[in-house]
Amino acid sequence: MHKNIYDKLEFLYGDEAKGVYQKLMNIIEKYKISDKDFDFSEKDVILITYGDSIKKNNEKPLNTLHHFLNEYVKDSINTVHILPFFPYSSDDGFSVIDYKQVNPELGSWEDIQSLSKDYKLMFDAVINHISKESKWFQEYLKGNKKYKNYFIEQEPVEELKNVTRPRALPLLHVYKTASGEEKHIWTTFSEDQIDLNYKSTDLFLEIVEILLFYAKMGAKLIRLDAIGYLWKEIGTSCIHLKQTHVMIQLFRDILNLTAKDVILITETNVPHHENISYFGNGYNEAQMVYNFSLPPLVLYSFLFHDATVISKWAYTLETPSDKTTFFNFLASHDGIGLMPAKGILKDEDIDFLVEHTLRNNGLVSYKSNPDGTKSPYELNINYFDALYDENESMELNIRKFISAYAIAAAMKGIPGIYIHSLLGSRNYLEGVKITGMNRTINREKLNYDTLISELNDKSSLRFKIFNTFKHMLDIRKKHKAFNPKGKQMVMFYDDSVFAFMREFKDERVLVLTNVANREITLDIDNPLSKNPYDFLNNTSVDISDNKLHIILKPYETKWLK
Template identity: 30%
Template sequence: MKNNVQLITYADRLSGAGIPELHELLATELTGLFCGVHILPFFYPIDGSDAGFDPIDHTRVDERIGSWQDIKALGSDCEIMADLIVNHASAESKEFKDVLAKGKTSPYWDLFLTKDKVFPEGASEDLLALIPRPKTTGCFTPYQLATGETVDFWTTFTDTQIDLDVKTELGRGYLKKVIDTFAANNISYIRLDAAGFAIKKAGTSCFMIDETFDFINELSDMANKAGMKSLVEIHSYYKTQIEIAKRVNLVYDFALPPLVLHYLTTRDVQPLVNWLKISPRNCITVLDTHDGIGIEDVAGKDDLPGLLSPQQIEALVAAIHKNSAGGSEKASGAAASNVDIYQVNCSYYDALAKDDLNYLIARAIQFFSPGVPQVYYGGLLAQENDLALLARTNVGRDINRSYLNKNEVTKAIDKPVVKALSALIKLRNQNEAFNGLFEICGEQQKLCLKWIHGRHSARLVVDMTLQQASLFLGDGEQQQQLELAELLAGS
């Protein structure tokens, strides 16, 4: 993976159309910004119960936005990341419909996970209490078969996302078919979506247990043998993330977004410094994605302390709600139809009260942190919370999943904060220092992040006492100082 900034986007929600139009946008208005793009689910259909993360056919591009030929063409110009939806498939899939029609005589019966496969003797309340529930309801949904029998199917997320039984030959074959399809169509990286929930075992949390690590290793090996690398998508306790990073190609740094918000809203730099000293180096950094801002990534676990204390987390969530004028409160937890109650749904721009300089400082910290940066399309364009879309769908995460047409994108690109962010992206892409050694120091309200590679150097100094951030860039012959406030003013 090139150590340059990448884009995260839906093909239709940024381009207003589909994959060919996204390809054109990357080559025109967004030229020079991104070396790769994570295209969020483009499978059939893109508009299911979870915005494409509930595929009816995981090996088919939704014809409304393009074809595999369009994916191949885009992949010839930049690195593409695609989602392998590990944990579940749609209740509307032909396989699950066959199960409903034929029951245990269906050739697809072993593809899906039922409650009694994990709990053949039944599940007590104590056993069920061990299982984390990312949604407000339970983890099983009863479906009636044509035979009249009612079966509890495992549904970790929405009731129409039926969990796969990945321990069976049929389940493994399903995933291998998707991986082989990706490999044949210029996909460079596979994002293992919801992999932490895939292995269920009675008497455990059914999340990131020992067998899950082995399963993730198997999937990563399968991707590697097909010529691709894998990114594991898991929200979890920070020490778990560190352990996962030792065993896979790439992980997300999901702790970074809340820690940056904590620093910029309280001016307390220490939790961020503590984390960046130990964070995985084989990581993808983000501030925002198609999901919400993770809280469990900085929280404690059982009696173990987290990166932030419970009081600091409570204050952070309150600050986000205040900065977004209550918008995030309407979209988070039980307030809307959420598949993850452990996240705060809000655009990162709104989470910082739409303060252009603080937003630019946040992005600078991201770009100077260890890892390859990805920028979500809403974050690229400094989008505000989409309260209208939230009101129409009552889906919490839609607050940060706007549908934009070409005119709206062009207008957003012309905003000063977006121009300044684009300039910052180009600086990150062009400086060889980021391929070298990382240094960090900070105390009270000040932060310093530095990279050195041969004669090249890049240093970011942030002082939140003054709300000031400076870049110092050198190539051995010339030294350049750039104030982010001046970058913003000059855009």
């Protein structure tokens, strides 16, 4: 008997544990996928994309994506996060109608499995909620007993005011059953996204089976979307509850028995100390956690020309074991989360980021607070435009953008590159007008032929960013100092220089990024070999009396060894 699994089931389900355990073991028996352990390396780089971010006439988008990746980026990235590719009804894929189908507009499971032969794939498990158009919810409304407890019926009561709200929308919505009865149902995110009830053992087993199905269909990473809200207890905040952590531990235990090389990554866009709690003890919860504080801190550093805040924060960064690491990203399909900067940046600095975003044609999303006020929780803007300064040359803006990403690429962890960052896209304001959704600003669908002609045009922004970006990634993967298991030591040389040493086995690399728009000279003791050089820019470094004399151009990054 797997006592650790049984004990967790007993904690969650009490007297029902015995029956659930038996059914769970039967599911596990059906899915013996891999007993090979996972490993992180410096070669791991993750591209984040929708299945249809690039579209070609008369071709399924997953096919187009596969062709584009193989033709243009195969040497630079080895992992692809395809954002939810299931049939959906809203929220650009995050309101799933059927967890086990590929959206036929994108392609088929055959296309997904074909991609999985060339790249490691990350799938989304959007398992906090499901679409109101799903069979599960429609059957519930019809009175089908199987689905009776899959959702949370909840009368409006005073205690609900403690519930953490990620949106400025009602927590409960009213739905009419087939018999004409009106039910108040729990909806954390929207009227179309119905929360699932994990107090139902049948629902729990159904979700486990879906996760294992994903592993079988080629997922090497499973992203647990909005996982912090999973378990609800009236009278609490209903976020980060112990039961939610135990549920993730169960998912990990189950994968360890069936698909040991599949990594769980949690998506909890919350203050840093809460976010890293999903590493558990380093062996029992997520192997990877989104480094949500990084995007706002990098943005702050370049806008204020101040590396002190990010340096002090990075100095405290650690993971509980070498089986865990950060997912270092700057941009994604969502906006730049502000909650993860709380407690690190001052309120007035966050206000400045909001004002700057609006000045640069971005948008801001707000959430409701228990006292009835609203707070900005997300900057909706393309990351290039977030960093952009109209008073600086385009060359300088490009260097700044690549240096920002060089921070994410060099820091301890695995870098995540959003497709619109790699391709040098800008704010998609026309799209926002069409959908009325702020997040559309960073979700443009690109025409394949137009994209390729821009990537071939040496004068275009896309060409300059794409090729500089790929060059940086190609160099990174050749250096084992960037292995996620390696050490990271932050150095304090200058208030406008973010500096840290990366070290793994017999290689050390000193990373220097000038976050200011002025030249900076450093004279520092040589912490490297006798003849260090900047291998990112292929330039030599002045050295005398074992001191390095380094000139950093505005917004320049150097990688020295």
